[in-house]
Amino acid sequence: xxxxxxxxxxxxxxxxxxxxxxxxxxxxxxxxxxxxxxxxxxxxxxxxxxxxxxxxxxxxxxxxxxxxxxxxxxxxxxxxxxxxxxxxxxxxxxxxxxxxxxxxxxxxxxxxxxxxxxxxxxxxxxxxxxxxxxxxxxxxxxxxxxxxxxxxxxxxxxxxxxxxxxxxxxxxxxxxxxxxxxxxxxxxxxxxxxxxxxxxxxxxxxxxxxxxxxx
Numbered sequence: 001x002x003x004x005x006x007x008x009x010x011x012x013x014x015x016x017x018x019x020x021x022x023x024x025x026x027x028x029x030x031x032x033x034x035x036x037x038x039x040x041x042x043x044x045x046x047x048x049x050x051x052x053x054x055x056x057x058x059x060x061x062x063x064x065x066x067x068x069x070x071x072x073x074x075x076x077x078x079x080x081x082x083x084x085x086x087x088x089x090x091x092x093x094x095x096x097x098x099x100x101x102x103x104x105x106x107x108x109x110x111x112x113x114x115x116x117x118x119x120x121x122x123x124x125x126x127x128x129x130x131x132x133x134x135x136x137x138x139x140x141x142x143x144x145x146x147x148x149x150x151x152x153x154x155x156x157x158x159x160x161x162x163x164x165x166x167x168x169x170x171x172x173x174x175x176x177x178x179x180x181x182x183x184x185x186x187x188x189x190x191x192x193x194x195x196x197x198x199x200x201x202x203x204x205x206x207x208x209x210x211x212x213x214x215x
Contacts, residue, residue: 003076004050004210004211005128006046006098006215007045007213008037013037019094020111022114023112039099043132044096047094047125048090052093068185094112096110096111104138105136107141107142119206120205120208127198127210128210130211139186140182144170144178146176146178148176159183159194162183163179165180167180
């Protein structure tokens, strides 16, 4: 696998929405990444396999025949041609994002394609987000995680995130509590040293060096 990290773009949205639905099937309303790409506070990245090409699913066949079927197909073409991006050809394995506000980098989500989970990809994206937060000049990182998601909580704790509060009924789909976790100073020498050590351990275990985000 030839791994590449780069900023998310409009052409990525068909794959991003697919991965988002796999990762967060109960989330309602679903995230609007069209809007996020226009948000000056938001920074999203995608992890791609440069050696694999994305082949979008074929559009559904139209059962209507004759004139009405032709008019319907033409209408859909004119309605959506300018609004729907053509999918990127690079195969996206996962994506992640954060909002940067007054020196605080707040992780909004980390999502991995179902067939690539349990292969260190989520941890790789977390490392990339910490790198990105440092590059953007943040000094504090925060996130919310479901109270029941102890696996994710353990991963975040491994990278120095500490539980600081419990947000009752935070998740709108089932009113589950959200655990607020934070790293107080990502620029400190101990945090940077731990990040370097964990980056090397991740590369040894999974054989994937975390690349810099291509600009």
